Amino acid sequence: MTFNPLEQRGIPLDRQLRNWRELDVAPIDPDRCDPYTRCRIITMNGIEIEAVLFSHQMARHCPDQDVRRQLARTRYIEQQQQKVVNWLLPGVSSVLETTIAYEQVAVDLTAWVARMEPDPYLKQAYQFGVLEDFDHLYRYANLYEMIEHRKAEEIVQGLTEVMPGRPTPYHHRDAVDNVRDPYDRDRADPLSKLHALTIMSAEQQTMNFYMNVGPQYMEPIARRLYQEIGLVEEEHVTHYESLVDPGETWWEQLVNHEYNECYLYYSFMEQEPDPRVKAIWELHLGMELEHLRIACDLMRRHDGRDPEQVVAPRLPDVLTFEPNKEYLRGLLDTQIDLTTLGAGYVREAHERFEAMQRTVNSDGGPPSELVMEQHQHLYGRDYRVESAGRPA
């Protein structure tokens, strides 16, 4: 691919502001859309939210009024982008349906990134994490059948399997064991930086989502399951954000963010079958190219460095939503019993892990177990979608 976002002209910022009618996008049809269209929407929503939150943090640490004004201008446009992207999701979907779609994103996005990641230590971090998202999908799918009598198959549409991963009760580790070692900003492959930012943003939005929607449930088991998995999302955000080199300057991070948005909108534009949604990816790519140009100017001016030093000279191969069934089954066969110790991975249940487990489980088992017990009691089985053509 020869697309170099540093050399493309985007839409001038003063022509990016949209009116109310342009923001008012028609939602996708949850019963007839390509499930991966919904996955791309959820991903880009997480990316835009990270863009906005990052920009706010940067502004709070920035003494230069002109820079703060520039950040505010771009950020308002990014907020409009977030509104357009996330409002593609339909109001007729229940929270649990959207939750299952979030977990489908976590599974297939993380699996693809794990497959493509060139650095072995980072690759291991994604392989480790994806088996946990995989189990969350399974637990929520069982809750969905209990509460709504619907099968998660209707949401994931045979693209993603639904079956046990690393059991959710074992995701609760001592918090210090969630901190990974960062990549080295001077030596890391530019693609590795994009991967870390993408997965961190997606997990962060999943964390935010569960934090906010969990208490809207009336069913005690649903309320409890969202609490438990919400706490695992906290672990995942810690896990992934610690991969990013904290030595990156604010300017460098800003460029990385904007570059990543160009990469993802370009990737999704290339594979989107829904023409209406594709037009949005294309429009937003045009906007991001300009945001990137502005970020690069800021970096040159305030960091005294060329952005070309920190980002790839051309976009990597497109990030793709596609089934990862065999890959995931391979990981299930080899990594299901891993946990973390310090910044590494071990098989034994070490002392800190055991202590954490004892405390959280000291007065009754975890909700993720309870949901399976209740499902078993109601249906005499658990709910799974095993479609890879061989028994798990």
Added chain:
Amino acid sequence: MTHEARSDVTGGGEDVVALLMRQHGDIRNLFDEVERAEGEERRAAFRRLVQLLAVHETAEEEVVHPSARRAFDGGEQVVEDRLREERDAKERLSRLDDMDPAEPDFLPALRELRTEVMRHARAEERYEFAQLRRRSDPRRLAAMAKAVKAAEAMAPTRPHPGVETAPKNIMAGPVAAVMDRARDTIRKAMGDRG
């Protein structure tokens, strides 16, 4: 075919809201079935959909809406909105019921009905059921569940071999007739309760 769920619990005592929410899922499943089936199978699945919709909407009108009207401030208006949606859906259902499931206009019309029914169901869950559960005695919610279950027994959600093609199927017939019979059953169940 998977097992039917035992209908006694979802995290504590069964109440009418949990039951109706699960029926919303069953209805959506039946829409899927009708869309995917062809020929006689589609006809049979559509009959089951008509039956379940009729029983479900009648149960809501007889049991749930009257309680909701009195249960919370604004209940009257919320119920009026839901009744208007139900009237529209019923008209659409009757028109669909007059069509041959094999004709080309059937599926587009079915999809329109589906969209309307799903919106209605979600609005009930968010604006009516949530308030009803909050303001009603759990025993009352459980008693209402019993009446709805009595009606539900009239509408099988899964195929029962032989029933669909039997000309004397008790639930066969136009939408209005199915609803009348569901109403009788519910009133009897409510009456039995005292």
